[in-house]
Amino acid sequence: MTPLLSVRDLHKSYGSRIGCTGVNFDLYPGEVLGIVGESGSGKSTLLNALAGHLEADHGEVLFQTRHEGLRDMRLMSEAERRMLSRTDWAFVHQHARDGLRMSVSAGGNVGERLMAVGARNYGDIRAQAIDWLGRVEISEDRVDDRPSAFSGGMQQRLQIARNLVTGPRLVFMDEPTGGLDVSVQARLLDLLRSLVREMGLSAIIVTHDLAVVRLLADRLMVMKSGHVVESGLTDQVLDDPQHPYTQLLVSSILQV
Amino acid sequence: MIHIENVSKTFTLHNQGSAAIPVMTGATLSVAAGECVALTGNSGAGKSTLMRMIYGNYLAASGRIEVDGTDIVTAEPREILALRRQTLGYVSQFLRVVPRVPTLEVVAEPLLAIGTDRAIALARAEELLHRLNIPETLWTLSPTTFSGGEQQRVNIARGFAHTYPAMLLDEPTASLDATNRATVLTLIEEAKARGAAVIGIFHDVEARERVADREVDVSVFTPKREALQ
Numbered sequence: 001m002t003p004l005l006s007v008r009d010l011h012k013s014y015g016s017r018i019g020c021t022g023v024n025f026d027l028y029p030g031e032v033l034g035i036v037g038e039s040g041s042g043k044s045t046l047l048n049a050l051a052g053h054l055e056a057d058h059g060e061v062l063f064q065t066r067h068e069g070l071r072d073m074r075l076m077s078e079a080e081r082r083m084l085s086r087t088d089w090a091f092v093h094q095h096a097r098d099g100l101r102m103s104v105s106a107g108g109n110v111g112e113r114l115m116a117v118g119a120r121n122y123g124d125i126r127a128q129a130i131d132w133l134g135r136v137e138i139s140e141d142r143v144d145d146r147p148s149a150f151s152g153g154m155q156q157r158l159q160i161a162r163n164l165v166t167g168p169r170l171v172f173m174d175e176p177t178g179g180l181d182v183s184v185q186a187r188l189l190d191l192l193r194s195l196v197r198e199m200g201l202s203a204i205i206v207t208h209d210l211a212v213v214r215l216l217a218d219r220l221m222v223m224k225s226g227h228v229v230e231s232g233l234t235d236q237v238l239d240d241p242q243h244p245y246t247q248l249l250v251s252s253i254l255q256v
Numbered sequence: 257m258i259h260i261e262n263v264s265k266t267f268t269l270h271n272q273g274s275a276a277i278p279v280m281t282g283a284t285l286s287v288a289a290g291e292c293v294a295l296t297g298n299s300g301a302g303k304s305t306l307m308r309m310i311y312g313n314y315l316a317a318s319g320r321i322e323v324d325g326t327d328i329v330t331a332e333p334r335e336i337l338a339l340r341r342q343t344l345g346y347v348s349q350f351l352r353v354v355p356r357v358p359t360l361e362v363v364a365e366p367l368l369a370i371g372t373d374r375a376i377a378l379a380r381a382e383e384l385l386h387r388l389n390i391p392e393t394l395w396t397l398s399p400t401t402f403s404g405g406e407q408q409r410v411n412i413a414r415g416f417a418h419t420y421p422a423m424l425l426d427e428p429t430a431s432l433d434a435t436n437r438a439t440v441l442t443l444i445e446e447a448k449a450r451g452a453a454v455i456g457i458f459h460d461v462e463a464r465e466r467v468a469d470r471e472v473d474v475s476v477f478t479p480k481r482e483a484l485q
Contacts, residue, residue, distance in 0.1 A: 028334055031334065186354065186355035186356050187356055189354050189355075190354050190355070190356045190357055193354055197368070197369065214352075215354050218333065218334070218337055219333045219334075232315075232333055233312060233313075233333040233336055233337070235313050236312060236313055236314065236315060236333075239308070239313050239314065240267075240308075240313065240314040240315055242268075242315065243270075244270030244271060247269070247270050247271055248270075248271050251271065
């Protein structure tokens with residue numbers, strides 16, 4: 001099996017300050033990789049550099065494209081990258097508002113992604129949008145409402161529907177359950193897990209919530225001060241952490 | 257099926273004065289297909305630690321842990337994941353699930369994960385839940401709200417849903433009543449009969465005597481006290 005994404009020696013600085021550095025990993029189809037670390041550890045910088053939202057200083061982000069084999073994202077043209085981000089890639093923002101168009105109806109938010117990849121038949125687009133709203137547990141009678149009339153959890157589910165409707169192969173998620181009620185988080189986790197399995201998605205999830213990665217991620221990378229200090233199987237890293245920082249992180253969790 | 261050779265383990269507590277605690281040295285044992293080996297030894301002797309190393313949940317410091325030809329000590333995470341999906345089952349003492357997922361789905365999940373047809377996976381889950389006396393009215397509810405004993409039985413049903421060729425069982429009969437205990441022991445015997453290699457920890461002596469072919473005293477692998485100094 002060949003990796004879907006290979007990252008080699010990725011580095012991003014903000015002036016003299018390191019964002020992330022020396023990052024290497026392979027992500028295989030169907031794998032979910034969690035990236036954890038405290039605020040300022042570089043996990044969001046890394047995610048944004050991978051997704052092309054930030055220009056990395058050096059290194060390679062190799063993606064297995066459908067038709068042209070391995071391509072370095074950093075060497076692609078802006079147009080190619082934009083096409084990829086509409087089709088094979090998806091990005092779920094922490095704040096649903098950043099990933100949704102708040103002035104467009106829920107159905108429109110989902111349909112827009114389809115139209116961006118060439119769908120033109122209104123009936124088909126609406127039917128697919130309703131199907132996807134159903135999958136993320138938003139009832140059909142809300143299809144014409146704007147997301148501003150939705151709760152935070154619903155907005156987040158709508159953002160996920162908007163991102164997944166085009167059948168991407170790789171999903172980036174930045175704190176997807178952050179800022180949501182615990183009960184809503186559980187529902188979202190359940191949803192994400194089943195979608196990942198049914199669609200065979202690969203995903204990279206950035207979070208500071210170790211309980212979330214335990215349930216969602218196959219593998220884990222722990223970041224501190226821009227460096228990956230430990231990586232491995234999720235349960236192994238959490239149950240038998242080797243690096244001092246990971247040990248501190250794991251032992252700092254409050255028991256419920 | 258399972259070959260363990262000269263395995264050692266040390267815990268280093270970096271945030272507590274970098275204390276290094278050697279917990280195991282020279283652990284060696286083999287389990288053939290269709291055989292059940294019981295790990296024995298006092299509490300703290302390292303039974304669960306050894307079991308967790310076999311599952312790849314703890315990192316071994318040295319040695320070899322071969323399960324169906326894959327060396328867990330040096331394998332890549334995705335190789336261990338594939339092994340856990342297909343080959344190596346583990347029934348831990350505690351059930352850990354995504355909240356909100358119905359019991360039936362929780363039990364069927366290992367089968368769904370390897371691509372078993374949904375109807376077949378659910379039928380197998382139903383059969384196991386029946387055998388383990390989980391009332392049908394609970395099947396559509398999440399097990400997070402169940403009693404400790406019910407959760408343990410759901411965990412066992414889940415662990416036996418897929419017919420793993422190798423299984424690790426950590427106290428599978430603890431805190432079960434006589435009927436359910438007998439059912440679990442029958443499940444273990446059935447697993448052995450179809451050729452599964454089983455490693456178990458059983459505090460329950462009768463259970464151990466009924467299913468285990470051999471015992472391995474883990475305390476012989478415990479480093480001598482002097483080594484701690």
